[in-house]
Amino acid sequence: MTAEINVEHLGKKFNEFIALEDVNFSVHKGEIFGLLGPSGSGKTTLIKVLTAQLDQNKGKASVFGMPVNEMKRVENKSRFGLLTDNSGLYKRLSVEENLMLYKDLYGLDDSAIDEALAFVNLQDARKKKVSKLSKGMLQRVTLARALMHNPDLLFLDEPTSALDPGNTHHIYKGLRKLNEMGTTIFLTTHDMAEAETLCDRVAFLHEGKIQAIGAPSELRLRHSDQSMIVELTNGEQHTLPLNELTTAERLEEWMRHQLIQRIWSNEPTLGDIFMEMTGRDLR
Amino acid sequence: MNVSVKRMRAIFIKDYKEFSRNYAISTMVLMPLVLALFYQNAGAASLDLYFLPVNMTFAFVTTFIQACLIAEEKESNTLRSLMMSPASMADILIGKSTLVFSITIVIVTLTIMILGFTPANLFILAAGLTISTVFYIGLGIICGLFTKTVMEASVAILPVMAIFSLGPLAMGLAETYSVLEVLKWLPSSQLIMLEGYSAAGNITDIIISLAVIAGWTVITLVIASMLFKKRLKDE
Numbered sequence: 373m374t375a376e377i378n379v380e381h382l383g384k385k386f387n388e389f390i391a392l393e394d395v396n397f398s399v400h401k402g403e404i405f406g407l408l409g410p411s412g413s414g415k416t417t418l419i420k421v422l423t424a425q426l427d428q429n430k431g432k433a434s435v436f437g438m439p440v441n442e443m444k445r446v447e448n449k450s451r452f453g454l455l456t457d458n459s460g461l462y463k464r465l466s467v468e469e470n471l472m473l474y475k476d477l478y479g480l481d482d483s484a485i486d487e488a489l490a491f492v493n494l495q496d497a498r499k500k501k502v503s504k505l506s507k508g509m510l511q512r513v514t515l516a517r518a519l520m521h522n523p524d525l526l527f528l529d530e531p532t533s534a535l536d537p538g539n540t541h542h543i544y545k546g547l548r549k550l551n552e553m554g555t556t557i558f559l560t561t562h563d564m565a566e567a568e569t570l571c572d573r574v575a576f577l578h579e580g581k582i583q584a585i586g587a588p589s590e591l592r593l594r595h596s597d598q599s600m601i602v603e604l605t606n607g608e609q610h611t612l613p614l615n616e617l618t619t620a621e622r623l624e625e626w627m628r629h630q631l632i633q634r635i636w637s638n639e640p641t642l643g644d645i646f647m648e649m650t651g652r653d654l655r
Numbered sequence: 656m657n658v659s660v661k662r663m664r665a666i667f668i669k670d671y672k673e674f675s676r677n678y679a680i681s682t683m684v685l686m687p688l689v690l691a692l693f694y695q696n697a698g699a700a701s702l703d704l705y706f707l708p709v710n711m712t713f714a715f716v717t718t719f720i721q722a723c724l725i726a727e728e729k730e731s732n733t734l735r736s737l738m739m740s741p742a743s744m745a746d747i748l749i750g751k752s753t754l755v756f757s758i759t760i761v762i763v764t765l766t767i768m769i770l771g772f773t774p775a776n777l778f779i780l781a782a783g784l785t786i787s788t789v790f791y792i793g794l795g796i797i798c799g800l801f802t803k804t805v806m807e808a809s810v811a812i813l814p815v816m817a818i819f820s821l822g823p824l825a826m827g828l829a830e831t832y833s834v835l836e837v838l839k840w841l842p843s844s845q846l847i848m849l850e851g852y853s854a855a856g857n858i859t860d861i862i863i864s865l866a867v868i869a870g871w872t873v874i875t876l877v878i879a880s881m882l883f884k885k886r887l888k889d890e
Contacts, residue, residue, distance in 0.1 A: 460736030476665030
């Protein structure tokens with residue numbers, strides 16, 4: 373599989389503060405890769421290194437098979453899109469005027485604005501001044517700007533942090549569709565539900581170090597204690613080991629007497645795994 | 656160098672819309688015109704006084720507006736978004752300077768017309784004014800890139816305004832304080848001297864004056880480019 377992003381032994385220091393340390397991972401072409409970590413774990417620094425906004429102090433990083441410094445070249449800037457926590461929108465201009473600027477900078481047709489606004493469900497706010505938009509709307513305009521040129525690779529730094537559930541769902545659907553059309557997505561989040569819903573693979577970043585990498589289901593399975601929880605109609609909960617005959621016997625017994633209310637897997641969430649590995653919450 | 660007229664035009668149009676809606680900055684263009692009207696009524700007696708409103712236009716309009724446009728882009732993080740777009744350094748700097756260049760040319764022309772000043776040689780003065788405009792734009796870019804906010808930029812350009820607009824007036828004290836002789840090498844002083852040499856038909860001095868202004872311009876643009884390249888990194 374071709375690696376769209378490849379990072380080897382990457383390190384970044386700000387004076388004495390170590391922001392990234394010995395970071396290693398690859399993002400494959402066509403993948404949605406999530407970087408999970410709490411605020412200050414180094415997620416944004418990593419995106420800045422990968423988009424040539426910061427130089428690394430150690431190691432190597434490449435995007436599209438080229439050293440990250442090549443991302444500064446005009447021809448390569450059109451190949452990726454970037455959504456950051458700072459909107460970078462012109463507040464005195466309307467949503468349309470903001471997108472118009474980038475449509476011209478990327479050399480796109482007028483239809484690119486319509487498509488981008490439809491993607492983020494903001495067609496009605498087209499003529500609205502950016503200074504009048506809510507935080508969630510600002511985030512959606514920034515996302516529209518990041519993907520209006522159909523980039524090969526999309527860097528999204530906390531893409532839905534300011535959105536309501538309805539719009540979050542709409543954006544997830546759009547991102548999935550974009551991914552199906554071939555766009556590789558690299559996103560950072562501290563929302564484990566977002567990571568589980570969207571990402572093919574995730575990496576946990578804590579204090580600048582990668583703690584684990586894998587598909588969400590694979591990580592959950594790896595940290596699972598191979599048990600299930602059964603809740604009976606009288607409210608009692610029983611934790612039973614999987615793949616043991618005694619479990620089957622007890623289940624059969626309860627079923628015969630119609631005592632089972634609910635059964636669920638005792639797999640940990642990504643948040644639980646992160647907590648187990650680092651001793652702290654994802655937020 | 657990667658330059659695209661379409662991208663520069665897009666940045667120019669965006670700047671024009673922003674500028675026309677930002678009254679705190681756009682009203683600054685009136686200041687030199689008011690000063691010129693005042694001088695017209697009071698009567699300017701020397702070349703120094705004729706050129707004071709012109710040099711003030713460069714400081715209050717060209718440098719101030721350019722610095723504020725750049726500083727505001729930095730403050731609102733839009734400059735970084737532009738840098739991450741396919742726009743090259745040349746696209747951004749030329750696109751962002753075209754508006755201020757056009758405004759400066761209009762205001763300087765109006766100022767000269769209001770003052771009722773007749774240049775000895777229009778072509779030579781136009782050359783001097785055009786090169787000076789580029790110099791003051793470069794100065795504005797440097798001030799804008801050095802500062803983080805519009806507020807900081809408006810303070811940072813105060814010494815620039817004082818040195819370059821009022822410097823030529825202080826040359827009158829050079830007989831008492833010889834150190835002030837150095838002020839004659841300011842581009843604003845050279846612009847006034849250029850007009851004097853033009854009236855006298857002194858070709859060598861005209862070339863020297865234009866070369867001095869051009870030298871300042873080249874140095875300023877090199878510093879502005881270096882600073883811009885440094886700002887490409889978010890260190």
